Amino acid sequence: MYYKLTYHNSVDKKQVGDFFLCGAQKLDIGQTNCCELRLPESSDFEPVVFATILCKQEGKGYFIIRRTDFHELQINGKRLNICQSLKDGDLISFVVDGKIISLLFSMYNDGEYSASMGVVYKKYKPNRKIQYGIAGIAFLALLISALSMCFRKDYHILRHENIDAYAASIYHIHVDSVYLLQDSIINGKVEEQMLEAIALDRQVAGTCFLTCDSLFVTARHCVEPWINDEDWNGISYDDKMSPAVRLATMAETRNMMLGEEKYKVKAHCIISKGLELYEYYSTDFHFNKSRDQVVCLGTDQHPIYWRTIVPLASRRDMELGDFAYVESKGLKGNLQLADMKDMKAFRKQADKDIVAIGFPLNDNQEEGICAKAFGNSQNVELVKNDSEIAGCIQMSAPINPGNSGGPVLAKIQDRILVIGIVSKADGQATQGTFWAVPSTEIVSLKQRGGNIIDTLIFRR
DSSP states (O other), X not given: OEEEEEEEEOSSGGGTTOEEEEOSSOEEEESSTTOSEXXXXXXXXXXXXXXXXXXXXXXXXXXXXXXXXSSOEEETTEEOOSEEEEOTTOXXXXXXXXXXXXEEEEEEOXXXXXXXXXXXXXXXXXXXXXXXXHHHHHHHHHHHHHHHHHHSOOOOGGGGSOGGGGGGGEEEEEEEEEEEEEEEEETTEEEEEEEEEEEEEXXXXXXXXXXXXXEEEEOGGGTOTTSOOSSOOSSSOOTTSOHHHHHHHHHHHHHHHHTSOOEEEEEEEEEEETTEEEEEEGGGSBOBGGGOEEEEXXXXXXXXXXXXXXXXXXXXXGGGGOOEEEEOSSOOOSBOBOOHHHHHHHHHSSOOEEEEEEOOBOTTSOBOOOEEEEEEEOOOOBOTTSSSBOSOEEEEOOOOTTOTTOXXXXXXXXXXXXXXXXXXXXXXXXXXXXXXXXXXXXXXXXHTTXXXXXXXXXXX
């Protein structure tokens, strides 16, 4: 199954009749660089994503989701509010600066479209003998692989466990846009007013996982990309400052000057895997902000305030705040978080083997396949009364950018549990060494209702 979008009406009359093919892949339509189908940019608004077309989970059709409030989107002349199923022959219209661009939606079931090759492969009657032969070869290869696993000398305990069973609970997560908001009183009610919206040219990508108690868990810097920035000089708003950090420092600085929390930033987050797609805002997630620092940067004449969890020499506990979770509705994974009792048992056992699962970025900074990185953990340090873990856990495994937010698994007694979340908050993930936020931080925050806020001001 695939579909074709044909220009029925366009600002450029020469474009009428041109078409765009797509199959099961997600298709973004809009003005940003990440859009597969580009529309002319507006003279009044920043470039945005107008809409996204997705294949239905059962693979029997498509639906379209509206992604912006700044431009009108119509289906057969009627305004689209949020989302709608698409039928063959539907006319999708976009209004840009008062001009209408219309695309005719045509759906086909005579083959499959290959995005990498740019061609449609027509359906054919399968050859059963070839299929049975391939199945036989695959079974034989599997048998040989199983025998080799049994006889090779490999003592990493998790290599002999069915870790692939947890891949169903591992998801991509990325942030595609950031918003600066202001609380305003409208008709006697406090409402959020959007001051600025930025679509990120370089989207922040990481890993997310779904627990057995219906929590999407990830690293906080994968949800709030403004809490760490290694390139900004901290003095002024220069070119190396990321758009997300710029908006965040603007909000924090204005709040400090006013003496009240009136401005804030939020990010649009997309959690996806295959045909599954879930959209959240960073404000939907729960964090532990009790270890945050609001640091005063800039100059004495022009101070810039910035909320961060980048650890300082005197605050090695700050990196423990690099986690986030949101409660999902109607979803349930197969990953279980280790509690304090489990972590004490892990601390005592001799086996410290771990495996980190995630979507490492390739050399082109593009999301790759779900991969496992086997390694080991250092000792888990506790505070004096043994009631809490003192800091992030140092681990060794060949992880890459994109693994951030992914789960770290360990076998504790007879169970495989999540003992940590991959973090890069301290910027020391080099030569196979990284830090993981212990899972007990999430368990503790959830038991407290998901809200702990206590901010400390620091001048540097």
